[in-house]
Amino acid sequence: MTDVIRRKIDRARPTQAEGAPGADRGWRLALARAARDAMGLDLEFRSLVVARQSLAEVLEQAPDLALIALLDGPGGGLGVIMLAPVVTASFIEKQTLGRLGSQVPPPRKASRIDAAMVAGVIDRALMGLDETLAEEADFSWAGGFRYASYLEDARPLGLLLEEDAYRVLSAEISLGGEGRLGRVLLVLPANGRGEVPVVPETEAKSDAPPFTAALSAQVMQADSRLDAVVGRLTLSLRQVMSLEVGETLVLQTAALNDISLETIDGQRIAGARLGQHRGMRAVKLNEAAAARTGSSSARLAPSAEPVPPELRAAG
Known part of the structure; x- marks a missing residue:
């Protein structure tokens, strides 16, 4: 029945x-x-x-x-x-x-x-x-x-x-x-015995207010530039203006296994070494955490050459 x-x-x-x-x-x-x-x-x-x-x-x-x-x-x-x-x-x-x-x-x-x-x-x-x-x-x-x-x-x-x-x-x-x-x-x-798929929660279900979520999305899309610095060299303006094609500049402290990863204002973020990845230049981080040091510690000492009189007069 x-x-x-x-x-x-x-x-x-x-x-x-x-x-x-x-x-x-x-x-x-x-x-x-x-x-x-x-x-x-x-x-x-x-x-x-x-x-x-x-x-x-x-x-x-x-x-x-x-x-x-x-x-x-x-x-x-x-x-x-x-x-x-x-x-x-x-x-x-x-x-x-x-x-x-x-x-x-x-x-x-x-x-x-x-x-x-x-x-x-x-x-x-x-x-x-x-x-x-x-x-x-x-x-x-x-x-x-x-x-x-x-x-x-x-x-x-x-x-x-x-x-x-x-x-x-x-x-x-x-x-x-x-x-x-x-x-x-x-x-x-008709009565399925398989498992119901678990759909991952989307960002739309976030507990943050709509304005905060939208602002966060815009900020997270902003570019952040980092420079891989092999070495630094300080030159006077006269030396820079006298540079010629083919001239060689010697970086005294440059080392491929000691690259400094820095922000645009010279703040050191981490150390790295130079290498390649799929035919492109790449750096591999040596430090697990960022080393928050001042920009001056990552720069070489300025040249001992005296400043030209015309530049000193110009202030």
């Missing part, structure tokens, strides 16, 4: 599954990308309906001569994917011949070899579905499924699947732009 009541409740629910937009979009992207990446086959969705159905309704939807694959899911849950004959034939043809013929192959019953050849595409599509739903609530019922085994027909499903509600993603697809149309049914337990 309980099963009868449950079925009536399931039929009374809306055909659109709870949270369906996430699974709808995710399955479209995942199956199309799997066909493209695994075989170079163009696959387009003509329609996709997400419905909540009982096991009896699921068994009635199985396409004739469909390839039926059982799927393992989280918590021991079982799902099913059904491929219409034209879909299976197109997958096999593309993998074996590298192209689709001008004529659609006649329908035939799928074999175990056919299932083995399309298992990789099915798993790739299911993994793609996991990725697209990684941060969505639909992952709890649509994520974590993988290919398990092949069934010769739909009759064993009545014994293998639990007498429960299922979410059915029924898609009408076209293949290879050749006018080949077929159905793909993805059947998963």
